[in-house]
Amino acid sequence: MPQLRALCEKYDVVELSVFGSVARGSDRPDSDIDLLYSLKPDTDIGLEFFGFQEELEKLLGRRVDVVPKKYLHWFIRDAVLAEAKDLHVAA
Numbered sequence: 154m155p156q157l158r159a160l161c162e163k164y165d166v167v168e169l170s171v172f173g174s175v176a177r178g179s180d181r182p183d184s185d186i187d188l189l190y191s192l193k194p195d196t197d198i199g200l201e202f203f204g205f206q207e208e209l210e211k212l213l214g215r216r217v218d219v220v221p222k223k224y225l226h227w228f229i230r231d232a233v234l235a236e237a238k239d240l241h242v243a244a
Contacts (some may be wrong), residue, residue: 156212163242165196168222170237174206177236179213185216189237191223 161169172215173187175181188209192198198205202219209217 158210158241160208164191164198164201167193167239167243169241172233172237176238179216181183185218186213188217188219189222189233190219
């Protein structure tokens with residue numbers, strides 16, 4: 154999806170993956186989309202994060218929850234990573 158790649162490049166996102174009900178195929182029309190992201194080294198998205206989230210919601214047509222991969226809680230990390238499906242990986 155070229156728009157997704159352009160959006161990731163705009164916000165210095167080097168990896169974007171979907172997890173949760175959408176990744177498992179058990180989502181409903183009212184389900185949000187859980188996304189896991191990693192930024193380029195030494196990038197701090199700060200308040201721009203809200204623009205990234207809003208643009209993702211417009212592009213995907215659903216509410217999204219965006220979670221930084223490096224801050225995944227240890228208790229759920231393995232399960233989330235096991236089901237995550239890559240949407241964008243920078244070359």
